[in-house]
Amino acid sequence: MALELYVWGPALGLDSIDPECLAAVACLRRLVPRGDWSLIASNDATAGPGCRLPALSHSGVWTSGYANILSYLARHGIFHIDDGLTTLQKADSLAYASFLATRGAGLVAMSLYVSPRAWAEITRPAYSSLLPFPLTWTIPSAVRAAAVQTAEHLGIGHLAAEVDAEEPLPSSGIAETTTTGFLRLRHRLGPSRTMQPEHAASIRFQHFAEDFYHVMDQLRGDKKFFLQDDKPSSLDFLAYGYLQLMRVRTPHPILKTALEKSYSRLAGFLSEMEAFEHGQDLPWREPAPRGALGLISSFAAGSLEAVPGVDNGWRKWRDGGVQEGCGGDGASHPTQVVVAIGGAVASVVALCVVALFRALSPFGASTHRFEQIKENDANDTGLKKFGEVGMLLDGLPVWELPEVAPPPSSSPR
Structure with a gap:
């Protein structure tokens, strides 16, 4: 059995920069003996079918995507990770996996890709360290554009900082009244008006993060894993991949702070998943040159x-x-x-x-041309001093008006 797993990474102190790649790495690390598989940080999405990572090659047969890889391994009898689940648990696994791939992906996109500071200081340099030149000019921009679309499609694009329009002042000193005849009171200077736009956006983003954590925390409850106590399922590894990226420290670590301070059971889940991985080296292998x-x-x-x-x-x-x-x-x-x-x-x-x-100059903008005045033209009193147009007008022939004889003077009688 020759299993080769192609992934993004490692980066940001993790085994990968992609949540599904993190999930696939953790799953094979726990369920497949180290000598039966190899891990390749190809950072090349064209390695697998559909041009998507993670991608698995099994004796020349390719499969891409976390869910497709697990289904392929189950069909070929390598391991059956979800066979012990009930029908209801399998339905919950599909529903929460979709929740992670939508809302979880949107929060990761907002935290690592949409945020300008996080992108410039953390995510963009991480991709630059993974990719060879000149792909550092094209692939990171395309990945970020896809992440921005993910956040917009989820309806959380409004989390960007917004600046409230200033209240217009009355044009005259006359007091304004409402349609019912009462005096129109001016808006009071409350907390929402004294708050900086980025602070207001942070509060809204934290609300979305806590809502996501609350849903996942309610599913796990007091169990050791999300669906059962004895062993992890495919959902546990997928949640592990997303929560690991949410725990990355960014310039505005809203996801990390909310996870560690308000949802200790989810933080304990990450510790439980990491406990098995300590002391076990991954079977890394160098990728083939492009x-x-x-x-x-x-x-x-x-x-x-x-x-x-x-x-x-x-x-x-x-x-x-x-x-x-x-x-x-x-x-x-x-x-x-x-x-x-x-x-x-x-x-x-x-x-x-x-x-x-x-x-080129912007369309419709006037073009200015600056030239040094020559010495012999400095004292020119003609039209040449006005530039090319003046020289053109100065060369035109001049027609003098005919002399008109003065009217004869009348002598006094």
């Missing part, structure tokens, strides 16, 4: 996806043209060669167009 063709192809694809108006069409064509290349043995497919060469040329052209567009 090669120049792989780097150029990935960089070209990322560059084209970043061009507005081209990204959707390019992504559909690429997925249909090189889908069989995801999860292959590393050989260069003819379509992949065309994608690499054509994409590289197109990305260079796109970058040149963007650079030229940025160098």
Whole structure:
């Protein structure tokens, strides 16, 4: 049995920067003997089918995604992690796994990707340490864009700091009245108006975090694990992956603080899951080199996806043209060669167009030209001193008005 697990990471002091990768690593670490599998931090989403990590290779057969990997291992009799669950427990496992993949993913996205400080100080440098040049220019931006969309689709995009509009002052000294004839009282300076926008956003974000923790805490209760006492299920490893990323210290550690101070049972669950892992080394293995063709192809694809108006069409064509290349043995497919060469040329052209567009003046803006006045033209009293337009007007012929004879003077009679 040759099991090879391809993941993101390690980063942020954890085995991976992705929650599903963390769950897959923890699950295989606990249930598969160390000599029967290997762990590869490929940081290459094209390694598996569907271009998604984690990806598992079992004797040349590829599977991607945490749930799909566990289903594959169960079908092939490697281990059956959820066989001991009742029908109700299996239904709860599916429901809470969906809850983690939606609300949990949204909170992780807000904490590590949407937050400007966390992205600049923690998450962006982590991806830079995982990826080779020049993929550090394209892949982190694409990952962050996907995380922002995750937060927006969940309806928590309003957690960004908002600035209240200032109250307009009356244009005259006349007291304003309501439609019922009463005096309109001015708004009092309450806590919501003296609070900074980022503080108000932090309070709203903490409310969403505590709501998420409360749901997970109610499910676990006093049990050792979420669904049963004797052994963890697939839900436990998935929750472990998300809670580990929520415990990362960020510039605004709202998720970490709420977890450790208000939900001690969830913090105890993480300690219980970590107790088994201490002292056990992971079977890390170096990934195969991407090669120049792989780097150029990935960089070209990322560059084209970043061009507005081209990204959707390019992504559909690429997925249909090189889908069989995801999860292959590393050989260069003819379509992949065309994608690499054509994409590289197109990305260079796109970058040149963007650079030229940025160098142009804004549309509708006036263009100013400054030239040094020559010495022989400094004392020029003609129209040349007004520049090119003056020189043009100064060269026009001048027609003198005909002299008009004065009217004859009348002598006095």
